[in-house]
Amino acid sequence: MSSQATPTLRLSGIGASPGVAVGHAFILDRKRIRTPKLRLADAEVEPERMRMKTAIDLSDRQLAELKDQITRTEGSDHALILEAHRLMLHDPMLVDEVNRLIVEDRINAEWAVRRTARKIKHLFDNIPDEYFRERRSDVDYVADRIIRNLMGQVVDEDVEVPAEAIVVAHDLPPADAAMMARSGRVAGFVTDLGGQTSHTAIVARARETPAVVGAGRASEQISPGDLVAMDGTRGVVLVNPTEDQLALFREEQRRYLESEQLALATKDQPAVSTDGFRIRLNGNMEFLEEIPSLLAHGAEGIGLYRTEFMFLDRKTAPTEEEHYRAYKQVLEAMGGRPVTIRTLDLGGDKVPGKTKHEKEPNPAMGLRAIRYCLSNRELFRVQLRALLRASVHGNLRLMFPLICGVSELREARSELEACRTALGRAGVPVGKRFPVGIMVETPSAATIADRLAQEADFFSIGTNDLIQYSLAIDRQNREVAYLYRPLHLSVLRMLQGIVDAAKSANIPVSMCGEMAGDPLFTLVLLALGFDELSMTSGQIPVVKRLMRRVSRSEAVEMLQGAMELTTAEEIERFVRTEMDRRFSGGQEGSLLSPVHDPESEPV
The missing domain is CATH 1.10.274.10 (PtsI, HPr-binding domain)
Known part of the structure; x- marks a missing residue:
């Protein structure tokens, strides 16, 4: 039980794996050992x-x-x-x-x-x-x-974690995270370091264990045995919560588990509005092990398969065979459902085998993604050949990242066709032609979306980069992160223009950025007319339930009202009010408000 005499400590981090957990802290002391410094004869x-x-x-x-x-x-x-x-x-x-x-x-x-x-x-x-x-x-x-x-010290010491413990650590080696998550005794993870793509986050999501990473000095501020309440969606940790706070967390935990059960029961139901507008809900993934969770939560396909993991900590680029095996496994595991594979989103400073580190003045806008692939043709062709070979094993869709103009798209497609021809001449089996689309994530691509739609088979909007580039901010920079506003009027107008261009050309348009899985934006995206949305597994049931409870005509009316306003703050306030009005008092309401207000308590 928490003590009123012990002040409650609130810590903020990054919500890395969704879910709510309450338990006593188990501090894993894996601090770096002191390194002896000696001079040699x-x-x-x-x-x-x-x-x-x-x-x-x-x-x-x-x-x-x-x-x-x-x-x-x-x-x-x-x-x-x-x-x-x-x-x-x-x-x-x-x-x-x-x-x-x-x-x-x-x-x-x-x-x-x-x-x-x-x-x-x-x-x-x-x-x-x-x-x-x-x-x-x-x-x-x-x-x-x-x-x-x-130094002759024990390296892989077995750790006995108490049942329902919240494991708190400075950082977690991947072996520790995997073993502890597998044990089923861990209620949640809290780490000082890490981000959405840290090993702890990846393992926690795969095992559906709540996790908050990047929580600063949590391992120093939390004591062994402290009662900890954590929200892996919002990235909030309360240490020694009051009885009232604990009761609210328990209620959130109950509702989350209830929603998970509902997800299993409704996973095969479509995301269709009350007036019949249908949107496919797909999953974002990096690792094969994420697929069972995606399917259990109702994913109808893979909307974004990131392939950069293949370059993880290597000194040489992966071979064509390694690429092929990875794609074949995913396509077969999805059993004929569509799998959208993004070609390498690499930059010159993160490709293995380079002996000289060349710093770019602004790497985010430098030689990366499709630009890097077109400058390193053999690296690109290795992946394209593997994708063509793997296409015989499932429903493949190919997507090029960071396309800025028609010439880049034409050049990339030309490489793909050249690889197809070469494989055919060599007698290598290749699947039938598959859709080839682009990530729309630059203002230039958004502006000429009508022209790109004539040559792409589909659009997928990457809102993470599109918003950053459009608003000229770096989300990793805490000084300007507050300016990252998905409901900025310029962003809404840009999204509307991209969707309209896709509809005019009769090609599908999807969204695979973080905005897609945020419940606050669900009606906005429904109103805009997206064909597909792609998100993490835990976000699918909430978005689906919201869509099934409202008509698209209502959503369009709400969006029209929002776009009559001017500032991002006004639009956010309007949208939040409208969402609360429609969904307050039910299960959906409990999942809306807390997610988006960084100052709100978990109530």
């Missing part, structure tokens, strides 16, 4: 290099055993992360630099590993993509393992 250099080799060999065996263990219990996806760590162990960027420091600077192996890890992590600092920035933590995991083995 000449005679000690060669023995020190042998110590380093022995530690790497031991680390490799440990990771191989963990990989086998997780493969047996969790499947291959999380095991791939550990395989990537094994590759890092033998990467010349790590091994050669450590040996150089031992020989030239005459320092002990532990110190050399820590210095090298810090240097490698700096290479990730200016990468705009969150997924690849999160890979800095992988460098720390590998370095810590080597150092602990050098």
